[in-house]
Every structure is written in C-alpha cells, then in structure tokens.
Amino acid sequence: MAKIIRIHEHGEPSVLRVETAEVAEPGPGEVKIRQEAVGVNFFDTMLRDGRVNGPLPMVLGSEGSGVVEAVGPGVADIHVGERVAYFASMGAYASERLIDASSLVALPQDISNEQAAAFLAKGLTAWMGLRALHDIAPGEVVLVAGASGNVGSILSRWAMALGATVIGVAGSRGKLDKVRAGAHHAFHSQDPEALTKIRAVAPEGVDVVFDFVGHGTAELTAAAVRSGGKIVAIGAASGQLQTDALEVTRRGIEVVSGGVQDHVNTATVGEASGQLFQAMRDGLFHDLRVSRYAFTDVSRAHADVAARRLTGLPVLRV
CATH class of the missing domain: 3.40.50.720 (NAD(P)-binding Rossmann-like Domain)
Structure with a gap:
C-alpha cells in the first residue's frame, strides 16, 4: 500500500490528509515510481486553499523523484532501477505513483533525488x-x-x-x-x-x-x-x-x-535539464539550502510556505 496525501475540501493546512491506496501496475506508456523526495511549491498551497480551482478530492504536488519499480508496455527508454524525476505531473504527494513515461527526466549520478525534487521544477x-x-x-x-x-x-x-x-x-x-x-x-x-x-x-x-x-x-x-x-x-x-x-x-x-x-517539453527538456544540472555542478546555487520535512509533516510544510517562514527549498522526504 502506498501513502498518499489528499485533500477532500479546500482550507487550511489541516485539510491535508495522509491516506493509503493501492497503486496498480503501469499501463501502456506508464511507469511506476517508488518516490524518495517530493517538492513543495507555493502553487500547491493555492490549490489547497482554493485560490486555484481543482477537482476534489485531489492529490497535490507536481514534482518529485525516485526509483523506477515497473514499466508498462511500450516504454523502451526507461528501465527498472533507474533514478528519475519529473516537474509537471499532478499527484506527486505519494510514496508510490504511476506516471506517464514522457514526463520523466533521467537523473545523472551526481544529482541526488533530493536535489532533483528541490530544484528541477x-x-x-x-x-x-x-x-x-x-x-x-x-x-x-x-x-x-x-x-x-x-x-x-x-x-x-x-x-x-x-x-x-x-x-x-x-x-x-x-x-x-x-x-x-x-x-x-x-x-x-x-x-x-x-x-x-x-x-x-x-x-x-x-x-x-x-x-x-x-x-x-x-x-x-x-x-x-x-x-x-x-x-x-x-x-x-x-x-x-x-x-x-x-x-x-x-x-x-x-x-x-x-x-x-509550454516551453520545457519533449523538444527542449534535455537541453534545459542539462543546463540546470551543469549550473548545479558549477555551484551557482551552493548557498540555497533544502528545507526537509517528513512526508507526514506536510501540514507544517504548507504552513511554513504560506507564512514565508522557509529557510530553503521545501522537500518532503518519503
């Protein structure tokens, strides 16, 4: 069973609920990921409190990283055991999830899962x-x-x-x-x-x-x-x-x-992510820290984002 964080109503951070759910095997073009880190964005708080409309119930989050556990039919360039990340696929607040293979970016050895979740989007x-x-x-x-x-x-x-x-x-x-x-x-x-x-x-x-x-x-x-x-x-x-x-x-x-x-897509994602990873290697963002939260401490992460209390880029550790 996977842990997921879902909202059934809009409101304060207390509406974020940690639940469990079965994750099916991947279908055509899909990949199953065991996630290790999930990025938290200001936009997530806007979806949570209703400033941005979205269908309820909803699993928040759009960026994360982890390890491929299974691949569906038709997926040829992603393999079980590979580390991957994504930056624009709703449903990220989960310990395991299915995702379209085309949404994934393969991670170089020197970029950690936590770094990817914090910086990619x-x-x-x-x-x-x-x-x-x-x-x-x-x-x-x-x-x-x-x-x-x-x-x-x-x-x-x-x-x-x-x-x-x-x-x-x-x-x-x-x-x-x-x-x-x-x-x-x-x-x-x-x-x-x-x-x-x-x-x-x-x-x-x-x-x-x-x-x-x-x-x-x-x-x-x-x-x-x-x-x-x-x-x-x-x-x-x-x-x-x-x-x-x-x-x-x-x-x-x-x-x-x-x-x-609109601008980082199949045609440009390789170039864009490659330039970002090189900028990280070059130390351009060396002073930007990561604010780590336990996966089940998501309400505190949202409260800190909303109150501008962050001291770094927020990440849920799964």
Whole structure:
C-alpha cells in the first residue's frame, strides 16, 4: 500500500490528509515510481486553499523523484532501477505513483533525488525565463521582482553567472539579506525611493524585468523597464500582472508570459535539464539550502510556505 496525501475540501493546512491506496501496475506508456523526495511549491498551497480551482478530492504536488519499480508496455527508454524525476505531473504527494513515461527526466549520478525534487521544477522555470521567454545576454541589466522567492533566487544567481547585472527586489526590508546574496543590488518594493534607486543603477531603465509577484509590483515593474525593453511575467503571487496597455504600446515594451510546460517539453527538456544540472555542478546555487520535512509533516510544510517562514527549498522526504 502506498501513502498518499489528499485533500477532500479546500482550507487550511489541516485539510491535508495522509491516506493509503493501492497503486496498480503501469499501463501502456506508464511507469511506476517508488518516490524518495517530493517538492513543495507555493502553487500547491493555492490549490489547497482554493485560490486555484481543482477537482476534489485531489492529490497535490507536481514534482518529485525516485526509483523506477515497473514499466508498462511500450516504454523502451526507461528501465527498472533507474533514478528519475519529473516537474509537471499532478499527484506527486505519494510514496508510490504511476506516471506517464514522457514526463520523466533521467537523473545523472551526481544529482541526488533530493536535489532533483528541490530544484528541477523551480530551476526549469528559471531556465524558461532566461532562455525561452528572454534569451539573456551578457551586459544586460535585469530586475527580478520577487527575488527572495525560490524561483527568483535561482533565476537571479543564474542571470549573474550569465553576465547580467541583477537588481533584486524583495517584498519587505526583512528579506533584503536573502536578496543581496544573489544579486548585485537589492531593494524592497515598500521603499518609496525604490524606483529612484533602481534608476540610479539603470538611468534609462532596465533591459528586462522578471516578475514573480504580479499585481503587487505592476507599477514598479512598468516604471523600471526602459522603453523598448521587456517584462517577463512568470508568477502571480499577489494576483495577475496588469499593465497599462496603451502606455506599454507607446513605449514599445514587450510583455511575455508562459508556463513551464509550454516551453520545457519533449523538444527542449534535455537541453534545459542539462543546463540546470551543469549550473548545479558549477555551484551557482551552493548557498540555497533544502528545507526537509517528513512526508507526514506536510501540514507544517504548507504552513511554513504560506507564512514565508522557509529557510530553503521545501522537500518532503518519503
């Protein structure tokens, strides 16, 4: 019997229930995985509390890693005993699960299951921003709104390694130390002088804004980017980014967005994951720690995510 974490209603972290379930043998194109680590994302908390609609009952989570226990008919390139991970397949909060073989990424020997669960989805989201939505170039000045968040922290460090000057913006003064660790300049959005300080670094405006916050930073985002620049809207922690369409058009600003599944797919996942794993080997994220939780302690993990108490990338150890 597998352990699964399911919600039957929306609400506080207490609605997360640890249950048991039988896992069938894999069907055509499927693989059965014994999981060792499961990633926890802010989006999981939005599904749990109902800010994002989803069918109930629901097994949360979309990223994890483990060992292949069985393969179904038609699966030729994945083998029993192989270590694999995935980043966009619902139903991750489980000790064992079935998954479509096409969703899996084979793990190199030097990337642990825990590292994969912590970094794969967040790192590939950062890759999408830096390579698919905007192909960053050395010498560019970029602003990262939400730079203290998990994906923002990864993207900021990666952008620096690629030769960009990074301005990190946090939501409050208390998060500035975390932002400074991965950016050349750090400001917080509640500072009335934030825009003036950003313009002191980039007098004409930044070349590109990576916005993980959305509605709460829309005004600062639009004012900080140069005419002819780009706004890359990836997250919406405070609601969807809303820009003045007429002003954006007048200034020639390009606004782009997208989901990781749209840009990291069969054609690109090898390149994207390979670049992410190499960045990890190169130590780009060496100071980003993992916050470990026991699988049955999922309610505390969700409470810490919602309250912004995390000290690292959250992972459930199965």
